[in-house]
Amino acid sequence: MSTPEDLVKLDDFKNIFSLKGKVAVISGGSRGLGLHTASGEGPLNDAAKALNALTNKSPDARAIAIVADISSQAGCTQMAAEISKTTDHVDILVANAGATFIGHMDEYKEDDFDRVMKMNVSSIFFSAQKLSPLLQAGGTVQDPSRIIMVSSVAGVVVGDMGEHRTYAYAASKAAVIHLMKNLAVELGPKHITVNVVAPGMVPSQMSAPLMNRHGGIESVSKQAPDQKLGSPEDVAGVMVFLSSRASKHINGATIVLDGGSYLVRGCA
Template identity: 55%
Template sequence: MASEAQADVQLHDFKNIFSLEGKVAVVSGGSRGLGLHAASGLLQAGCTKVFITSRKASACAEAVAALNALPTKPPNARAYSIPADSSKVSEIERLVREVSKLTDHVDILFANAGATWGAYFDQVDEKNGWDRVMDLNVKGVFFTIQKFAPLLTKRATTASPSRVIVTGSVAGIAVGSLGASAAYSYAASKAAVLHLVRNLAVELGPRHILVNGIAPGFFPSKMANVLMERSGGVEALERANPNGRVGRPEDVAAAVVFLSSRAAGHVNGDTIVLDGGKMLGSARLERL
C-alpha cells in the first residue's frame, strides 16, 4: 500500500506540463516586438499552427518567414500570415473567416495588437491621440476575443480549456509616462483591458476559456525605444530596476507559454507583471 508521501509526489505528466504540442494559436500584433517574441515561443513550445496578424502585409510575411525558418520548432509546425487591422470589427471578422479556412478550432488567442501616442496634456488630439489608441487597444481587444470565441470553445473542456492572453502594461496599473511623452490614452486603455481580463475570466470561464493578462514594463521594441531613450536610455533604466535589467524576448515568450500551458490551468482573471520589480522598487536603489 502506497504511503501518503508517495501519493503526494505523484504529479500527472509533469515533465510535459509546459508543452503546447498540437495546439493552434492566433497572435494579433504578431509581426514584431512582444507579439513576435511570443509567437516564436509558442511555436518552439509545440504549437503546430500559429497565425500572425497585423495591419501591414509585408511585416506579417517577413515575420512568418523568420518563424518558419526556426530550426528548433517541431517539423510539422507552421506559421501563417493573415494581415488585418484589429481596430476595425469588419477586419476582425474577416480575420476569423480566413483562420477558419485553415483550422476548425483555436486553442490560444494572444490579443496583443496595440498602439500608443505621446504628447503634452494640452496637445492631445481626438483622432490620433485618443480614438486611434482606444479603438485598437480596447475595442479591438474586446471584439477580437468575441469573434474568436466560437473557435476557442470548439474543443475546449474543463480538463483542457482554451486560453486568451491580453497584453496590458504597467502603465495600466501605475502612473504611465507624463510630460512631453505623456500617453494618457495608452495608460487608460491598458487599465481598461486589464479590467476587461477580470470580467471576461468570469464570463468565459464556464465556456472553458481562461482569460489572463500580462503587464510588461520596458522591453526594447520599435514602439518603446523612443520612450526608453527619453527616460535615460537602457543603462539608466537597468540601474533603476531591482533586478538590474530591462525586459528580454524570452521573458514575454515564457510568460505567454506558461499561461497557455497546463501549468496555468488554474490561473484565470490574473495579470502577470513583467517589469523586474520596477513598480515596487520605484525609489532609487542604493548600490552597495
C-alpha cells in the same frame, strides 16, 4: 478511495509546459497592423517565414500570416473567417495589438485618443468575441483554451513621465486589465481562461523613443530592483507558461513583467 501515492502524483509533469499540437492566434504581429493594413502584409509574411525557418520547431508546426484590420469589428470578423479556413478550433489567443500617442495633455486631438483606444481595447474585445466559438471548440475542463491579453505596467501604476505622458495608452492598458477580469468570469464556464501580461520596458521600436527620453537602456535598467530590462525571452517564457497545462487553473490574473520596477517607480 485515494491512496497517499495518488495525492502526490503529477500527471505527465515532464510535458507540463508542452504546446505540441496547439493552435495559437497572435494578433498584432506586424507594426501598424489595423492602421496600415496593406503595408503590414510584408512584415507579417516575413515574420511567418522567420518562424517557419526555426531549426528547433516541431516538424509539423507552421506559422500562417493573416492580414486584417482588427481595430474594427468587421476586421475581426474577417480575421476569424480566415482562421476558420485552416482550423476548426483555436487553443490560444494572444491579443497583442498596440498603438500609442505621446504628448502633453493640451496636444491631444480626439482622433489621437480614439485611435489608441480602438487598437488597444476594442481590438482585443472584438478578437475575443469573434474567436470565442473557435476557442470554445478547443477547450475542455481539464485543458481550457487560453486568451492572453497584453497590457502594460502603464496600466498598473502612474509613472513620472514629465511632459511625455501617454494618457490614452495608459488608460487603454488599464482598461485591458479590467476587460480581462470581466471576460475571465464570462468565459470561464465555457472552458476559456483569460489572463493579462503587463510588461514594463522591453527594448522595441515602440518603446525606443520613451526609453531615450529617460537616458537610454542603461539608465532605465538601473531603475529596476533587478537592475535590468526585460528581454524577448522573458516575455516568451510567461506566454508559454500561460499557454501551457501548467497554468490551467489560473484565470483572471495579471502578471507584471518588469523586474519589480512598478513597486518603486510610481503610485498605484
